Amino acid sequence: MNKKHYTSVISNYFGKFASKEFSPSIQHFINASYVKLMGLDMSAFKEPNAYPSLNKLFTRAFVTPPALPEDKDALISGVDALITDAGTIREGKAYQIKGMSYDIDRLFGEFHTGLAAKVEGGEFINFYLSPKDYHRYHMPMTLKILSLTHIPGKLYPVNFPLLRNMPDLFIENERVVIECEDEKGRTQVLVLVGALNVGKMVVTFEENIRTNSEIRAPKHYTYENLTLERGDLFGWFEMGSTILTFSEKGSIFPEVAINQKVSFTDILGKVL
Numbered sequence: 001m002n003k004k005h006y007t008s009v010i011s012n013y014f015g016k017f018a019s020k021e022f023s024p025s026i027q028h029f030i031n032a033s034y035v036k037l038m039g040l041d042m043s044a045f046k047e048p049n050a051y052p053s054l055n056k057l058f059t060r061a062f063v064t065p066p067a068l069p070e071d072k073d074a075l076i077s078g079v080d081a082l083i084t085d086a087g088t089i090r091e092g093k094a095y096q097i098k099g100m101s102y103d104i105d106r107l108f109g110e111f112h113t114g115l116a117a118k119v120e121g122g123e124f125i126n127f128y129l130s131p132k133d134y135h136r137y138h139m140p141m142t143l144k145i146l147s148l149t150h151i152p153g154k155l156y157p158v159n160f161p162l163l164r165n166m167p168d169l170f171i172e173n174e175r176v177v178i179e180c181e182d183e184k185g186r187t188q189v190l191v192l193v194g195a196l197n198v199g200k201m202v203v204t205f206e207e208n209i210r211t212n213s214e215i216r217a218p219k220h221y222t223y224e225n226l227t228l229e230r231g232d233l234f235g236w237f238e239m240g241s242t243i244l245t246f247s248e249k250g251s252i253f254p255e256v257a258i259n260q261k262v263s264f265t266d267i268l269g270k271v272l
Contacts, residue, residue, distance in 0.1 A: 018055040018238065031057050038132035058135050059202075059236045066265045068231045075252050075269040076230060077262040078138040079243060081127035084163065086256050089246065092116050094124040096170055097163040098258070104246065106171050107191065111149045111220040115179060118187040121249035125256060125268070128158060128242050136236040137243060138264060141252075141271050143180040143188055145226040150209050150219045151175050157196040158242045170244065174211055176201055182251060182271065189246040192237070203235040231265065 022030065031048040034040070034057065042048060044062050051057040069076060085095045093101040104124075105116040129135060153174040156162055162169055174194035182188050192201045194211055201211045205228070206221055228234055254269040262268065 018058065019053055021052045024049075027052060027054075030054055040132050055238050058131075058239055060134070061136065062134075065231075066263075068265055069267050071267070073271050074267045075254065075271050076140050077127070077264055077266040077268050078140040078231075079127050079129055079136075080134040080263045081129045081243070081261075083256050083258060083260045083262060084126045084128045084160075084242075085258055086123070086125040086254060089116075089119055089122050089124055092120065094244075094246070096126065097160070100164060100167065100169075102168050102171055106168070107175070107244075108177050108189070109149055109151050109218060111147070111218060112177060112179060115187070115189065119189060119246045119248050122187075122247045123245075123252055123254050124247075125245045125254060126242060127245070127262070129237060131239060134264065135239070136233055136264075137192070139228045139230055139232045139234060140245065140268070141188070142183055142230045143228055144182075145205065145223050145228065146179045146181060147220065147222045148179075148203065148206050148209070149177045149221075150211065150215070151177065152211075152213075152215050152218070153194070155194055155196050155212065158193060170242070174201075176203060176209065176211070178203075184251070186248040186251040187246075188248065188251065191244040191246070192235070193242040193244065195239075195241040200238045201235065201241070202238070204233060 028049040031051055034054060035042060035048045045060045046063060048057060085097050087095060092103055092105055094104050095101050108115045154172045156169060156173055170193050176192040178190040180188045194201055203209050205226060250272060252269055252271055256268050
């Protein structure tokens with residue numbers, strides 16, 4: 001069994017287990033054990049036994065969402081995550097972690113020719129969502145959605161050992177590339193990266209997306225008049241993974257640090 005098939009099989013089996021609704025007593029044990037094992041902070045969510053499957057616990061919604069900053073120009077974190085790297089895009093390259101660069105043109109794929117050039121000299125930020133984090137993702141700023149591409153791939157873990165040692169990890173893995181424009185028409189790109197045990201990457205505005213499936217060829221979708229406001233929910237991981245953001249030069253002023261832990265609605269800088 002090759003490595004790609006092996007990781008896909010593991011992810012499929014885990015996805016089936018996580019989606020199964022066991023009897024209330026068994027499900028309560030599974031949920032409570034997971035919360036304790038991972039050290040989940042459930043203070044903003046329902047009690048663990050309120051979720052009928054482990055997957056429902058993974059994709060839990062806030063009982064009361066945190067308030068957005070009053071400053072309309074604030075760039076917010078759309079997720080609960082760890083910033084594993086951030087910096088300036090130079091010569092078409094970003095970093096999956098310090099010392100391990102990759103070609104963003106290859107990351108964006110065949111349907112986005114020229115997109116890398118639009119963010120040259122701009123900023124990239126990598127957000128890693130661990131299994132204990134809130135798994136939903138929200139808009140970091142108000143964005144007009146231009147297109148979305150689902151690119152099937154492998155499902156390697158996105159942990160630190162592989163980030164440091166496996167070239168092109170983000171390019172190898174399954175991903176969803178979302179091309180956007182901010183309110184001033186500047187390019188912003190969001191990339192959802194799959195990983196081991198990610199049952200699905202859900203995108204609320206595109207129901208045709210089926211990740212971790214038998215699909216082998218990229219699927220591309222375009223949109224007209226689709227705008228999501230800062231803080232709007234646009235999907236979730238069914239288990240933890242990574243979101244990458246790429247911003248046109250001069251469009252944002254980020255104030256973030258590598259290995260910084262961030263939460264949804266935290267201010268990460270300014271939209272210029």
